[in-house]
Amino acid sequence: MNLTLRVWRQPHPTAKGKMVTYKVSDVSPDMSFLEMLDVLNEQLILSGDDPVAFDHDCREGICGSCGLMINGYAHGPEQTTTCQLHMRSFKDGDEIDIEPWRSGGFPLIKDLVVDRSAFDRIIASGGFISAPTGTAPEAHATPVPKKDSDAAFDAATCIGCGACVAACPNGSAMLFTAAKVSHLGLLPQGQPERDARVIKMVAQQDAEDFGGCSNIGECSAVCPKGISMETISRLNHDLLGALRANAVPAS
Amino acid sequence: MATATQTAQRRAAKTGRGSSSVFKKAVMAISGILMVLFLVAHAIGNLHVFQGAESFNEYSEWLREFGEPALPHRTLLTLIEIGLLVSVVAHMWSAFSLWRQAKRARPVAYVTKKRVQQSYASRTLRWGGVIILLFIIWHLLDMTFGAVNPDGTDSTPYDRLVASFENPFITAFYVLALVLLGMHLRHGIFSAAQTLGQTNKRRERLLNITATTFATGLIALYLVTPVAVALDFVN
Amino acid sequence: MALELFTEGDPIADTKAPTDVPIGERWSERKFRGRLVNPANRRKLHVIVVGTGLAGGSAAATLAEAGYKVTSFWYQDSPRRAHSVAAQGGINAAKNYRNDGDSVHRLFYDTVKGGDFRSRENNVHRLAEISTNIIDQCVAQGVPFAREYGGLLDNRSFGGAQVSRTFYARGQTGQQLLYGAYQALERQMGLGNVEQHARTEMLDLIVVDGKARGIVARNLVTGEVTTHMADAVVLATGGYGNVFYLSTNAKGSNATAIWRAHKRGALLANPCYTQIHPTCIPTSGDYQSKLTLMSESLRNDGRVWVPKERGDDRDPRQIPEDERDYYLERKYPAFGNLVPRDIASRQAKNVCDEGRGVGPGGLGVYLDFDEAMQRLGRKAIEAKYGNLFDMYARITGEDPYEVPMRIFPAVHYTMGGLWVDYDLQSTIPGLFVIGEANFSDHGANRLGASALMQGLADGYFVLPNTITDYLAAGPFPKVAEDDPAVVEARQAVVAQSEKLLSINGTRTVASFHRELGRLVWDYCGMERSEESLRKALDRIPEIRKEFWTNVKVSGEQGTFNQNLEHAGRVADFIELAELMCIDALHRNESCGGHFRVESQTEEGEALRDDENYAYVAAWEWTPEGEPPVLHKEDLNYEYVHLAQRSYK
Numbered sequence A: 001m002n003l004t005l006r007v008w009r010q011p012h013p014t015a016k017g018k019m020v021t022y023k024v025s026d027v028s029p030d031m032s033f034l035e036m037l038d039v040l041n042e043q044l045i046l047s048g049d050d051p052v053a054f055d056h057d058c059r060e061g062i063c064g065s066c067g068l069m070i071n072g073y074a075h076g077p078e079q080t081t082t083c084q085l086h087m088r089s090f091k092d093g094d095e096i097d098i099e100p101w102r103s104g105g106f107p108l109i110k111d112l113v114v115d116r117s118a119f120d121r122i123i124a125s126g127g128f129i130s131a132p133t134g135t136a137p138e139a140h141a142t143p144v145p146k147k148d149s150d151a152a153f154d155a156a157t158c159i160g161c162g163a164c165v166a167a168c169p170n171g172s173a174m175l176f177t178a179a180k181v182s183h184l185g186l187l188p189q190g191q192p193e194r195d196a197r198v199i200k201m202v203a204q205q206d207a208e209d210f211g212g213c214s215n216i217g218e219c220s221a222v223c224p225k226g227i228s229m230e231t232i233s234r235l236n237h238d239l240l241g242a243l244r245a246n247a248v249p250a251s
Numbered sequence B: 001m002a003t004a005t006q007t008a009q010r011r012a013a014k015t016g017r018g019s020s021s022v023f024k025k026a027v028m029a030i031s032g033i034l035m036v037l038f039l040v041a042h043a044i045g046n047l048h049v050f051q052g053a054e055s056f057n058e059y060s061e062w063l064r065e066f067g068e069p070a071l072p073h074r075t076l077l078t079l080i081e082i083g084l085l086v087s088v089v090a091h092m093w094s095a096f097s098l099w100r101q102a103k104r105a106r107p108v109a110y111v112t113k114k115r116v117q118q119s120y121a122s123r124t125l126r127w128g129g130v131i132i133l134l135f136i137i138w139h140l141l142d143m144t145f146g147a148v149n150p151d152g153t154d155s156t157p158y159d160r161l162v163a164s165f166e167n168p169f170i171t172a173f174y175v176l177a178l179v180l181l182g183m184h185l186r187h188g189i190f191s192a193a194q195t196l197g198q199t200n201k202r203r204e205r206l207l208n209i210t211a212t213t214f215a216t217g218l219i220a221l222y223l224v225t226p227v228a229v230a231l232d233f234v235n
Numbered sequence C: 001m002a003l004e005l006f007t008e009g010d011p012i013a014d015t016k017a018p019t020d021v022p023i024g025e026r027w028s029e030r031k032f033r034g035r036l037v038n039p040a041n042r043r044k045l046h047v048i049v050v051g052t053g054l055a056g057g058s059a060a061a062t063l064a065e066a067g068y069k070v071t072s073f074w075y076q077d078s079p080r081r082a083h084s085v086a087a088q089g090g091i092n093a094a095k096n097y098r099n100d101g102d103s104v105h106r107l108f109y110d111t112v113k114g115g116d117f118r119s120r121e122n123n124v125h126r127l128a129e130i131s132t133n134i135i136d137q138c139v140a141q142g143v144p145f146a147r148e149y150g151g152l153l154d155n156r157s158f159g160g161a162q163v164s165r166t167f168y169a170r171g172q173t174g175q176q177l178l179y180g181a182y183q184a185l186e187r188q189m190g191l192g193n194v195e196q197h198a199r200t201e202m203l204d205l206i207v208v209d210g211k212a213r214g215i216v217a218r219n220l221v222t223g224e225v226t227t228h229m230a231d232a233v234v235l236a237t238g239g240y241g242n243v244f245y246l247s248t249n250a251k252g253s254n255a256t257a258i259w260r261a262h263k264r265g266a267l268l269a270n271p272c273y274t275q276i277h278p279t280c281i282p283t284s285g286d287y288q289s290k291l292t293l294m295s296e297s298l299r300n301d302g303r304v305w306v307p308k309e310r311g312d313d314r315d316p317r318q319i320p321e322d323e324r325d326y327y328l329e330r331k332y333p334a335f336g337n338l339v340p341r342d343i344a345s346r347q348a349k350n351v352c353d354e355g356r357g358v359g360p361g362g363l364g365v366y367l368d369f370d371e372a373m374q375r376l377g378r379k380a381i382e383a384k385y386g387n388l389f390d391m392y393a394r395i396t397g398e399d400p401y402e403v404p405m406r407i408f409p410a411v412h413y414t415m416g417g418l419w420v421d422y423d424l425q426s427t428i429p430g431l432f433v434i435g436e437a438n439f440s441d442h443g444a445n446r447l448g449a450s451a452l453m454q455g456l457a458d459g460y461f462v463l464p465n466t467i468t469d470y471l472a473a474g475p476f477p478k479v480a481e482d483d484p485a486v487v488e489a490r491q492a493v494v495a496q497s498e499k500l501l502s503i504n505g506t507r508t509v510a511s512f513h514r515e516l517g518r519l520v521w522d523y524c525g526m527e528r529s530e531e532s533l534r535k536a537l538d539r540i541p542e543i544r545k546e547f548w549t550n551v552k553v554s555g556e557q558g559t560f561n562q563n564l565e566h567a568g569r570v571a572d573f574i575e576l577a578e579l580m581c582i583d584a585l586h587r588n589e590s591c592g593g594h595f596r597v598e599s600q601t602e603e604g605e606a607l608r609d610d611e612n613y614a615y616v617a618a619w620e621w622t623p624e625g626e627p628p629v630l631h632k633e634d635l636n637y638e639y640v641h642l643a644q645r646s647y648k
């Protein structure tokens, strides 16, 4: 296949960026999208140009590093990660627009690379169970109903890729935050910190220049792990409950 | 040389309850629900039109005289008005505050952005809301105060109503506003349930159907009045 | 023997394990004998932890929790992206929840045997003892392990074991375990107990007065080269499987941290022991950048086969039962499809070499779920392996519920790594190495679900207890920024980057990496022979020379420059590849993942030579032009009797 790419190029955060057009030829349908970009980059390097910077690591859909806005869709036309998107989803002659995630909470670093450390700070604010090493009781001391454990697992699969933020018209990170709140809040181990956790995590998500959620649902529709809208409802429920209970997070 | 290289500065989180985006949403949902309740009552009230001018005007009077002499004149109506005013202000405060937050959250727009899931209704919530607000202002000037009504201020509510809907432009404006309101409600009802943490995977579909049915039904109820006037069933 | 390739130095030995008490008491005894640090003094002691995978993440969190000052480094944007996140299958622990005869001793025994008797008994026994605490710890953190309807934890069985001791979280065990450690680490970061350096790559170790005192690192965003001092340095930088270019490791996985430490004097042990994983998705073309593993757990229900006839290219569903060769079940009736990885991989290679391979290029064998689907139903298979099946479908464009999967072996794990003693301390005092980066517990072959166990054992339980013995002597005198050792290390790093950028040749970094990887795979991969290894050893110095004269690296040093990052890593892989081949050549026996064609039984199984090779080969770096020096650590087996491995 031969393709025309229009790629967002921006050498550093304060530079003015623009879309630049490139042609790539002999693309195999079995290539992954990132392998196609590898081909482009090798061309660029050999011709003395700066290769396109993009984040990636595991290339098997689990680390959450990769993430591009492809033709207006977060992670492209399939509901998966960019690294697991294959060129068989495109056809010869296609024009493909490639842009970085856009959000106030994700400042741009270079080209298609953004800084997602805001997610880590949301976790640091309360996305954990305080269980110092060595203090754990025997694992079978607390049975967990399979239903809860499965639901917790579903929420826990979020890979922190940021597609939800990228796709949300409000630039909201609510799905990400809700996934973690749900994962920990559904387990018996997560109960003691449940109220404080949700208050602190939502406060941090708001402070990081992410938008608020108006239940549009775009996030869940592009989420490569299919995190459901139910998690957001659960977050809302927990937060309002915590506010009613007058839970004041110890900070 | 050993500089601490923090990639991004830590932003202090505000944990005050009023600043939480979810709290603001809850305010919006609750004020929205109050307004919806008013709209249901209002729609039913409007049906008095079909009982003729007398009945309609009486109903209007009744609203003002309710509880008299035990209660002062206009008690019920004033309470409703205050409730509505508070709701509208609260609703708008949270809407604008979240709107501002969303603007900050997407400082650079995409060159190409497509939608996957979002409905037209969910995207038009904000502009839809603004138009509804403009409508309400105009509507009050029209029906309640008669300032912009063809029949002027010295008329009965029934006259004002009929006069307005005999004008096709005014009718068209009402219809447009009602359709927008319908869409606002269609998403708003689902959204309010989600915001208040009452949805789950199982309920999602049912809720969506309910919201659509409810919004369509309510708007249809409203629409009968202008349509009846336009078709001369009511005059 | 290729004496000109290396010289032999003094033997070394682990002196930390208290061998005067029985094996079951050694770990507690070691903890008792080691010195402790009073809680009030811990704030004054500063530890650098490089890496945030299972090993580094759990270690940094635990040390910070204990009150030490911790600085943490990783090259991805978030600690949660360390490659441990990709582990699928599970984690072993001797809980015996199944009442199927499991015990600490059995896990110990299985691991020593699985490692083909090339690991240290003391370390392995400790690992087996700690395994149960790990599960408790993870459950307390909220790791959503698979559960039974009764609410208790579920288990499955893995290669190389006849008991069900593997805990799992669908096909994403590593992810969930890593998130547990990551959350514990983020908690410490939120409390301000850990200084963090995201997107920062360690490029050298600073050794002052014989002690590891800091690192040189490059901030990958700004390109700034910085130095960081501490009282001790912990490396948890993962494995070096990417030397093969195509592997199941992440694209950024590298040998740089351990290789530079090696060049600063840390011995590197058993570099030739690499594990080839039998169940990977076969390659589809030359552009392939990475291989994807599908969990070994698939072998629990999938049956491996190839057509009996060579060149049989019928649709697999058209091939009748009696024309299929379920070769693992045929050759190893006791373990069947669950033989250890090295055996499963080599047998796959053998049938492909016989021309019976399937798929493009004949490089693949079938993994068939037909029988399991009929026995358990599609629903059960979906619940167990759904995400793996989806991944397979996405990558290959084929539906594995309909057509049998095709699998082929791929490089997956490196048993070799920096040499460490029982305390996990390398030969440089103050330099500790944990997780896949060290060589310690798996001998010549790692059993499935044991790496996660080792990473977490090292990070949560071992290192935090052994490092105190070293730190008790601290805080050590402050090292000045202008200390000659610091200045020299920093300048060396800057000079190397500048050199790479100035060559401006005609070949890309990736093209060198591909060539090197191909060479190592062909000549030092699943099978090695004296001839193949010598070929590799002839070619690698040429590649190195060409690299340093003809590579083209774009951009500048003081910017975000992914091409420069890659160039530095490939430079180290080239040097490491050479040592791997020397190690493989000198070890004239087959063991575990190291299969020397010259040393096999009549049936083609690996043939160990315990007489001559029951030792750990720890290599010392020497300046270019001089052969590396081999130090041997003899392996003694007091509790497990040396035996030829048999899984028949």
Ligand SMILES: Cc1cc2nc3c(=O)[nH]c(=O)nc-3n(C[C@H](O)[C@H](O)[C@H](O)COP(=O)(O)OP(=O)(O)OC[C@H]3O[C@@H](n4cnc5c(N)ncnc54)[C@H](O)[C@@H]3O)c2cc1C
Residues within 6 Å of the ligand: C050, C051, C052, C053, C054, C055, C056, C073, C074, C075, C076, C079, C081, C082, C083, C084, C085, C086, C087, C088, C089, C090, C091, C173, C174, C200, C201, C202, C203, C236, C237, C238, C239, C248, C249, C250, C253, C254, C256, C257, C293, C295, C412, C413, C434, C435, C436, C437, C448, C449, C450, C451, C452, C453, C455
């Ligand atoms: C696909 C796959 C599946 C697997 N499945 C299983 C399984 O089911 N069961 C099992 O037991 N094992 C499994 N393994 C093996 C196991 O996952 C790894 O051995 C283990 O996770 C390694 O953990 P680690 O903490 O040592 O290193 P990693 O998780 O690789 O972490 C390395 C860390 O070091 C950092 N780093 C690396 N180099 C540098 C540098 N130069 N400077 C700064 N930071 C650096 C990285 O940023 C990262 O944080 C699997 C491995 C793979 C690849």
Ligand code: HEM
Residues within 6 Å of the ligand: B039, B042, B046, B060, B063, B077, B080, B081, B084, B132, B136, B139, B140, B143, B144, B157, B161, B174, B178, B181, B222, B223, B225, B226
């Ligand atoms: C066809 C549709 C409608 C008709 C015929 C109609 C009619 C009227 C009339 C006749 C009044 C005056 C009542 C009085 O003064 O006694 C009134 C008041 C009012 N209407 Fe409507 N209305 C319609 C739709 C709406 C809608 C859609 C809204 C809100 C979004 C709305 C909000 C109000 C409000 C807030 C008042 C003032 C009530 C008060 O004074 O307390 N109306 N309407």
Ligand code: HEM
Residues within 6 Å of the ligand: A212, A213, A214, A215, B025, B026, B028, B029, B030, B031, B032, B033, B035, B036, B039, B091, B092, B095, B098, B125, B126, B128, B129, B130, B132, B133, B184, B185, B187, B188, B189, B191, B192, B193, B195, B196
């Ligand atoms: C009488 C009229 C109105 C009714 C009945 C109504 C009702 C509702 C309801 C029920 C919601 C859902 C709350 C939630 O998301 O949880 C909602 C949302 C919303 N309303 Fe209204 N509303 C009305 C008028 C307005 C007006 C006048 C505005 C604008 C100024 C407005 C703006 C919005 C916005 C922006 C939302 C989306 C919430 C968000 O962005 O987070 N609405 N409305």
Ligand code: SF4
Residues within 6 Å of the ligand: A157, A158, A159, A160, A161, A162, A163, A164, A165, A175, A176, A179, A219, A222, A223, A224, A225, A226, A227
């Ligand atoms: S919720 Fe989904 S889209 Fe958002 S970060 Fe997690 S995995 Fe990515």
Ligand code: F3S
Residues within 6 Å of the ligand: A167, A168, A169, A170, A171, A172, A173, A174, A175, A212, A213, A214, A215, A216, A217, A218, A219, A220, A232
């Ligand atoms: S798209 Fe955005 S508005 Fe909410 S439901 Fe998803 S975060």
Ligand code: FES
Residues within 6 Å of the ligand: A055, A056, A057, A058, A059, A060, A061, A062, A063, A064, A065, A066, A067, A081, A082, A083, A084
């Ligand atoms: S590169 Fe890891 S998820 Fe895509």
